[in-house]
Amino acid sequence: MTTTGTPSSTLDLGKxxxxxxxxARARPYLATALFALHTVESRQVPTMAVDRYWRCYVSPAFVARTPVEELAGAWVHEVSHLLRDHHGRSDRVARQRGLTGPGERLRMNIAADCEINDDVYGDGLARPKGIVYPSTLRLPSGELMEDYLRQFRLGPRTQDLAWLDCGSGADGLDRDWELGPDGAHGLSGQERDAVRFRVARGIRGRPGSASKGWKRWAEEALHPPQPWRELLGAAVRSAASGPGAGEDYTYGRPSRRSAGLPGVVLPSLRRRPPRVSVVIDTSGSVSDAELGSALLEVAAISRAVGGRRDLVTVLACDAATRVVHPLCRAEGIPLLGGGGTDLRAGFAKALSSRPRPDAVVILTDGQTPWPTAQPPCRTVVGLFPRDHRRGSWDEDDPDHVPDGPPAWARVVEIG
Known part of the structure; x- marks a missing residue:
């Protein structure tokens, strides 16, 4: 996608x-989404753009001067913004990080483009000149919009991208030239969800033709939204942002009270990003499906603390705790175990790490002894469901029911 040129009188719909x-032929698993877009002619967009209601705004001049092969890539690029919910994610990031103004939304658009452009082109789709790749900004490939957003600022490397405008569907900021929620031919929320679901099923049905990024997206899209995820995320955010969590003294910004003590420099209390340690119960009583669900919860926990995956560590624990893994990609974390359960070892390992976590999240079926003393940080317990009446708690004593999580832990039932 390139910058605008000489305006064309009419939009060449045939082309x-x-x-x-x-x-659609190059990316058959995206065909449902591509044909769900409603085109709107617009001379106010540089190239092509989308709004959150699945309208695609198209510049006649851009269509006139661009080869069909490159236009095909532009279609896939724009629909990728909508499928990956870049508008909703941009709104969440803006709220969490206090990002305001068109400059920050341009950064979000650039970061979203970096996420999808290394997935879009090649394999039947031409690579146009002038688009932004992660390598354009000297950033690694394969990361998410939220990660890229932390790694660059507007400057010399982005000055040639000032024209970029993929619409509110890419960065969440409504444009004057968009038709808005009451305009014609927009998709309802239910219709948008149905499109995403059909695309995700298409990707799962063609495992050999989709990229790793699209397969990962499909896995998350097909995992049904559950009320516990919102509760778990809220509990983690509350634990990580409570009084004392993520707070420390620093001399980098002296306290204003220093003025009252000439010659004495006092530190100020500053909030740093919270650190979260996730302990996953890998004992024999936890099923493979529940372990898979636990990894999805880990990704949700990362989003709950602002997307800083470098601040989330994961421990696999049965009767002993395994190696602590920093959260890079959830699918790369080995969940070893299979024996009995003693999460006290997991607590001890999590609390012995440096720097110490501000919150500990335990994902377990509850068949474990618990620490007798309250840990020096907030604790959230995600419980996998169990039916006590079926005697599944102890083969030697079917009537035994273990103690529940202690009162000092915030408990959220999963499922």
Whole structure:
């Protein structure tokens, strides 16, 4: 996608739709989404842009000067913003990090482009000139928008991208030229969810043709939204942002009270990003499906603390605690175990790490002894469901029911 040129009088729909057909042939698992977009002619967009209601705004001049092969890639690029919910994610990041103004939204658009462009082109789709890749900003490939957003600022490397505007569907900021929620041909929330679900099923049905990024997206899209995820995320945010959590003294910004003590420099209390340690119960009583669900919860926990995966560590624990893994990608964390359960070892390992976590999250079925003393940080327990009446708690004593989580832990039932 390139910058605008000489305006064309009319939009060449034949060329535009031929490019969409070529995009669907190159990425058949995205065909449902591509044909769900409603096109709107617009001379106010540089190239092509989308709003959150699945309208695609198209510049006639851009279509006139761009080869069909490159237009096909533009179709896939724009629909990728919508499928990956870049508008919703940008809104959440803006709220969490206090990002305001068009400059920050341009950064979000650039970061979103970095997430999808290393997935879009090649394998039947031409690579146009002038688009932004992670390598353009000297950043690693394969990361998410939230990660890229932390790693660059507007400056010399981004000055050639000032024209970039993929619409509110890419960064969440409504444009004057968009039709808005009451305009014609927009998709309802239910219709948008249905499109995403069908695309995700298509990707799962063609495991050999989709990239790793799209497979990961499909796995998350097909995992049904559950009320416990919102509760767990809220509990983690509350634990990580409570009084004392993530707070420390620093001389980097002296206290204002220093003025009352000439010659004495007092430190100020500053809040740093909270650290979270996740302990996953890998004992024999936890099923493979529950372990898979636990990894999805780990990704949700990372989002709950602002997407800083470098601040989340994961421990696998049965009767002994395994190696502590920093959270890079959830699918790369080995969950070893299979014996009995003693999460006291997990607590001890988590609390012995340096720097110490501000919150500990335990994902378990509850068949474990608990620490007798309250840990010096907040604790959230995610409990996998168990039916005590079936005697599944102890083969030697079917009537035995272990103690529940202690009162000092925030408990959220999973499932």
């Amino acid at each position: 535009l739709f031929a490019a969409r057909l070529q995009a």
